[in-house]
Amino acid sequence: MVESSKGPQIRRRAVLGTLTAGATASVGGCLRRARSVAGWDSRTQVSLRIKTLPADSDPYALHAARMIVSWYQAAGIDAQVIPVSEEELLRQVLLGNDFDIFLARTASLDRDPDILYGLLHSRFADTRGWQNPFGYTDLDVDEWLETQRRATGDRRADVVTDLIESIGRSQPFTVLCFSDEIRAARSENYRSWQRAELHSPYGYLRLNTVAETDGPAGDDDGDDGSALRIVGTDRRPTENLNPLSVEYRRSNVLTKLLYDSLGRATADGVSPWLAESWTFAETDDSPRATVHLRPDRTWHDGEPLTAEDVAFTYAMLADTSLGATEEREGETEAETRIPAPRFQGRTELVDEVTVVDPSAAVIHFSDCSPQVARRAFTVPILPEHVWEERTDPVSISGIEVGSATEALVTNNIEPVGSGPLRFVENTPRESLVLEPFGEHFLFEESDEDGATGIGPPRFDRLELQIVGSDNAAVGVVADGDADVTATPVGADTVPQIGRSSDVDLLVSQSSSSPYLLGYNTQRPPLTNPRIRHALARLVDRSSITADVFNGYARPAVTLLDGTEWVSDGLEWDGADPMTPFLGSNGDLDLEAVRTEFRNAGFEYEDEKLMRRT
Numbered sequence: 001m002v003e004s005s006k007g008p009q010i011r012r013r014a015v016l017g018t019l020t021a022g023a024t025a026s027v028g029g030c031l032r033r034a035r036s037v038a039g040w041d042s043r044t045q046v047s048l049r050i051k052t053l054p055a056d057s058d059p060y061a062l063h064a065a066r067m068i069v070s071w072y073q074a075a076g077i078d079a080q081v082i083p084v085s086e087e088e089l090l091r092q093v094l095l096g097n098d099f100d101i102f103l104a105r106t107a108s109l110d111r112d113p114d115i116l117y118g119l120l121h122s123r124f125a126d127t128r129g130w131q132n133p134f135g136y137t138d139l140d141v142d143e144w145l146e147t148q149r150r151a152t153g154d155r156r157a158d159v160v161t162d163l164i165e166s167i168g169r170s171q172p173f174t175v176l177c178f179s180d181e182i183r184a185a186r187s188e189n190y191r192s193w194q195r196a197e198l199h200s201p202y203g204y205l206r207l208n209t210v211a212e213t214d215g216p217a218g219d220d221d222g223d224d225g226s227a228l229r230i231v232g233t234d235r236r237p238t239e240n241l242n243p244l245s246v247e248y249r250r251s252n253v254l255t256k257l258l259y260d261s262l263g264r265a266t267a268d269g270v271s272p273w274l275a276e277s278w279t280f281a282e283t284d285d286s287p288r289a290t291v292h293l294r295p296d297r298t299w300h301d302g303e304p305l306t307a308e309d310v311a312f313t314y315a316m317l318a319d320t321s322l323g324a325t326e327e328r329e330g331e332t333e334a335e336t337r338i339p340a341p342r343f344q345g346r347t348e349l350v351d352e353v354t355v356v357d358p359s360a361a362v363i364h365f366s367d368c369s370p371q372v373a374r375r376a377f378t379v380p381i382l383p384e385h386v387w388e389e390r391t392d393p394v395s396i397s398g399i400e401v402g403s404a405t406e407a408l409v410t411n412n413i414e415p416v417g418s419g420p421l422r423f424v425e426n427t428p429r430e431s432l433v434l435e436p437f438g439e440h441f442l443f444e445e446s447d448e449d450g451a452t453g454i455g456p457p458r459f460d461r462l463e464l465q466i467v468g469s470d471n472a473a474v475g476v477v478a479d480g481d482a483d484v485t486a487t488p489v490g491a492d493t494v495p496q497i498g499r500s501s502d503v504d505l506l507v508s509q510s511s512s513s514p515y516l517l518g519y520n521t522q523r524p525p526l527t528n529p530r531i532r533h534a535l536a537r538l539v540d541r542s543s544i545t546a547d548v549f550n551g552y553a554r555p556a557v558t559l560l561d562g563t564e565w566v567s568d569g570l571e572w573d574g575a576d577p578m579t580p581f582l583g584s585n586g587d588l589d590l591e592a593v594r595t596e597f598r599n600a601g602f603e604y605e606d607e608k609l610m611r612r613t
Contacts, residue, residue: 046525046602046609047078050517051092052103054083057233059470059490060179063548064515065103071538075593076609087236093518095128097135100526102518105179108199108252109512110265111563113160114372117145118345119559120172125522131344135522136172138529149368156369160565164558168570168578171532174517177545178561179553181488183506184477184497189226190458193484193506199513201256202264202454204228205420205442209458228459231476232486235429235466242412243380244320244342253486254464255380257434259417262291262310263377264452270374273452274305274381274418274441280370286351287365287373294441295359299383300415300422307361311353312384314363314376317343318350320407322391349376386416420457432464471496478503491550507552514556525611530600536579537596541572543586 052058052065065081072079084092092098107130109115118124122142124132144163151159185193191210196203209226243255260274272278278291297305316322349372352364365373390406414423420440424433436443442456465482467473470489476482478500488511497505517539519526526532541555555572556562570577582596583589594604603610 042613043603043605043610044613045076045078046531046611048072048100048526049080049082050101050103051082051084051089051099053086053089056469057086058105059492060515060548061103061105064176064544067544067548068103068517068539071540071588072535074588074590075538075597076604076607078608086234094130094133097128097133097520097522099518099520100523101520103176103515104518105513105515106559107513109514109559110375110378111512111560112372112375113148113156113163113560113565114375115345115559116163116167117149118348120167121145124344127344129344130342134172134518135520136170137521138166138170138172141166141170149372152369152371157565157567160560161567161570164560164566164570165578168557168576169533170529171536171579172519172521174519174532174536174539174579175556175558175561176515176517176539176541177549177553177555178509178511178514179488179549181506181508181511182491182494182497182552183485183488183508184474184493184500184503185484185506186477186480186482186502187504188480188502189483190228193504197508197510198484198486198506199253199488199508199511201253203253204257204459204462205454205457207458226459227461227463228457229463229465229482230484230486231465231467231473231482233467233469233473234487237464238426238430238432238466239428240411240413241415241423242408242410244317244408245412254421254432254434255415256419257421258415258419258423259380259382260419261378261380263374265378269371270377271452275377278377280373286367287370289363289365289370289373290356291361291363291377293359293361297418297441298439299386299418300437301383303383303385304358305381305383305418306358307355308358309384310361310381311355312388313379313382314347314350314353316382316387316391316407317347317379320391320405322388343379346376346379349373381418383416383418421462424461430466434462434464435460474503491552494550494552509554514559514561515553516559524613525602528600531597531602533579534593534596534600536576537582538588538593540581540583540586541576542574542581547586 050065050069052061055062062081062083069079069081089102089104093102118131120132120134120136120141122137125135125137141163144159144166148156148159148163181199183198187193187210189210190207192206192208196206198204207228237254241255241258243259262273262275263270264273274294274297276292276294278289280287280289291310293305293307293310299305349365349368350363351366354362354364356362363376365376387407390410393405394409413426418440420437420442421434422437424435426432436457436459440456442452442454464486465476467476470493473485474489474493474496477485480502494505497503519532521527521532545551545553545555557570557572557576557578558566560566561572575581582592597609598604
């Protein structure tokens with residue numbers, strides 16, 4: 001009787017439970033419907049716009065963006081490519097934060113893990129410029145970034161591994177590949193093209209003339225000396241030579257030939273350049289280094305270069321207003337501090353510079369190791385007597401405009417630097433002429449076996465000519481009107497180069513300028529790291545390197561790809577170990593894709609990826 005009396009009760013409860021569940025589901029459905037009508041629970045299709053360069057600005061970017069958009073669309077995303085001029089793209093991404101996703105090739109990067117500090121630390125998330133353009137914040141990543149600055153040896157290597165893994169999980173950006181640098185060159189006037197490594201600012205200084213001129217070009221009298229004629233498609237160096245300008249710097253090659261830094265990056269770290277030497281003090285506190293300048297240096301205009309210029313440079317790059325607006329009524333010191341859009345990740349390492357005498361200064365660093373501190377030596381040193389007048393706010397007709405100073409917006413023509421080349425003349429959008437600066441210390445070294453391992457220029461003039469396309473640039477070289485293409489050209493020009501018997505094909509795999517997808521992590525739905533991770537898995541980098549770059553590229557996992565900092569388990573091995581492609585041979589596995597996005601908290605409706613708004 002006990003069992004028979006409980007059985008119906010159990011069955012009754014089961015039935016009631018089912019009815020209750022059904023009623024709850026029904027009520028839930030009604031509530032969702034009501035909320036949707038009321039606007040509380042509306043859902044829309046995920047919509048993403050990829051901004052990138054037009055085909056005439058970059059031979060690869062637009063094609064790659066279209067491939068990625070096709071994968072996005074197959075995954076149910078409302079996706080579109082928006083081509084934008086290079087100058088405008090940099091303004092929108094780096095200054096305006098006006099993007100969902102951008103696809104671009106970065107400027108040349110250092111190969112030290114500390115490059116990631118400026119790119120990703122949350123302290124820069126609300127600033128504008130080259131530092132953290134993604135608006136990315138992650139406390140774990142912040143901790144690894146800070147720890148790697150202090151750590152040394154094996155400990156730093158372990159920290160960097162943890163850092164790369166954390167970035168890989170949250171995907172503030174997705175590295176696509178490192179493309180080979182393809183150039184066309186003639187060998188009738190200059191040789192050593194392969195050795196020159198023209199992606200480096202010092203590549204042009206490593207060229208030898210066919211006539212094997214032993215002395216510097218400046219030894220010749222008259223106008224019958226040799227000219228190095230280069231041709232490119234980027235018109236901006238003919239209009240602006242400001243090393244700080246965000247929208248004018250695709251490449252640092254010419255500005256680094258105009259401006260010296262205390263040290264230069266090499267395969268072994270940072271070596272003295274404008275500095276004759278530096279010595280780090282033995283201390284348990286934050287590092288400090290005594291820097292000795294090469295004696296008797298001058299700027300291109302003849303003014304002496306001293307340690308005062310060094311102190312001024314680091315102060316200005318930390319605060320381009322240099323307090324010039326501090327006394328304006330109603331403003332706080334914080335409101336007048338306007339960070340420069342370039343170099344802040346490196347200059348932020350410097351706390352203070354104390355001038356000892358005209359040729360020596362003591363640089364006090366923040367909490368970091370001496371190895372990381374040396375990165376601060378690679379910023380361009382600026383002449384105080386020129387740039388001190390550029391620390392006032394920008395104004396138009398006497399009205400101040402935005403949070404910018406003249407230092408950031410001046411076109412800086414004519415530039416005054418101390419580098420091995422100096423400015424001669426320019427025709428905006430057409431040409432630029434530089435010439436060797438005979439007072440540079442390279443002219444004092446007997447040969448390339450000197451302290452720097454680099455000799456003086458072997459040419460009398462460097463002439464840059466601007467044309468409209470990569471094919472046109474190759475044509476100028478083939479016709480004998482230029483010696484080399486200044487900037488890399490697309491892989492589709494390789495047959496054109498091969499057909500010319502007088503032109504050599506130069507292919508360098510030493511590029512440190514990767515292509516990447518950058519996500520605006522402050523704009524929904526990209527605020528969710530899970531969707532960024534899922535988006536990365538929609539991209540087949542092997543297909544991109546084959547179809548877009550014709551094989552002249554290598555897929556990559558991280559910005560540090562190809563360095564000692566990437567452990568075996570984090571290297572590309574036919575796939576990204578952290579975000580492998582959700583498919584094969586360029587075809588998505590749609591079932592796996594939908595599972596991935598559902599696990600990220602999204603839903604599908606009529607094969608469209610939906611999000612709550």
